[in-house]
Amino acid sequence: xxxEVKVALIGAAATxxxxxxxxxxxxxxxxxSTAVVPTATTSGPATTMITPPTTETQxxxxxxxxxxxxxxxxNGAVSTLGTFCQDISAGAMQWAYNLTSQYYRNQHTxxxxxxxxxxxxxxxxxxxxxxxxxxxxxxxxxxLTIHYRNGFQTSTSHYTATLIQDPQSHTxxxxxxx
Numbered sequence: 001x002x003x004e005v006k007v008a009l010i011g012a013a014a015t016x017x018x019x020x021x022x023x024x025x026x027x028x029x030x031x032x033s034t035a036v037v038p039t040a041t042t043s044g045p046a047t048t049m050i051t052p053p054t055t056e057t058q059x060x061x062x063x064x065x066x067x068x069x070x071x072x073x074x075n076g077a078v079s080t081l082g083t084f085c086q087d088i089s090a091g092a093m094q095w096a097y098n099l100t101s102q103y104y105r106n107q108h109t110x111x112x113x114x115x116x117x118x119x120x121x122x123x124x125x126x127x128x129x130x131x132x133x134x135x136x137x138x139x140x141x142x143x144l145t146i147h148y149r150n151g152f153q154t155s156t157s158h159y160t161a162t163l164i165q166d167p168q169s170h171t172x173x174x175x176x177x178x
Contacts, residue, residue, distance in 0.1 A: 073172070074133050077140035077163040080172040084161075085128035088117045088146075101164060101173040121149035130161075139164050144177065 080099055087096035093114040097105070100113075108116075120127040124147075131143030144159040164175045 072135045072138060072140060073165075074135060074140055077172040078130065078133050078142065080163060080174065081130050081142050081144065081161055084174060085130060085144075089120050089122050089127045091118070091120075093117065099174055101166065101175040104173075104175055104177075117146070119148045119150050121147040121154060123149065136162075139175070140172070 084096050084099050087093070087099070094110065096117065097110045097113050100108075127147050129145045131145070133140050133142045135141075140163045142161050142163065144161045146157050146159065148155045148157065159177050161174055162176045162178075163172045165171065166173045
């Protein structure tokens with residue numbers, strides 16, 4: 001095989017690999033998630049680190065008149081929980097954990113979280129399902145059903161997720177999953 005053919009084949013392989021990686025990140029960014037696409041950085045010849053995206057699920061802020069209760073942005077909370085489902089279904093536990101509140105993270109380590117939400121069964125397309133959101137004060141409460149598979153064993157767990165707006169960023173975060 002000539003040198004030119006080898007170079008052309010290597011170039012074609014690199015293009016295909018780049019297209020696949022780009023497609024994965026593109027899918028993540030257009031699949032209903034409003035998160036920023038993660039960036040890859042290298043810190044040496046053989047180490048690549050993926051930085052989790054910053055979640056931006058907050059829609060417009062409405063300033064209420066004095067004495068009025070501000071409207072609750074249910075769509076922002078639903079979007080956050082939808083991203084959570086996508087992340088755990090894809091095995092992106094750190095990204096899903098990043099969607100939780102500081103209170104939740106103080107109660108649950110990322111390892112405990114990963115153990116609880118690993119093995120989501122996506123074989124029939126219904127690994128993680130959200131129900132109808134309801135407003136409770138300034139919080140949004142959403143039923144959550146997760147189907148698990150461990151080998152041939154399957155199980156279903158029903159949770160209630162309570163989402164709050166983070167006091168600093170004003171984005172919706174998961175404050176509890178019970």
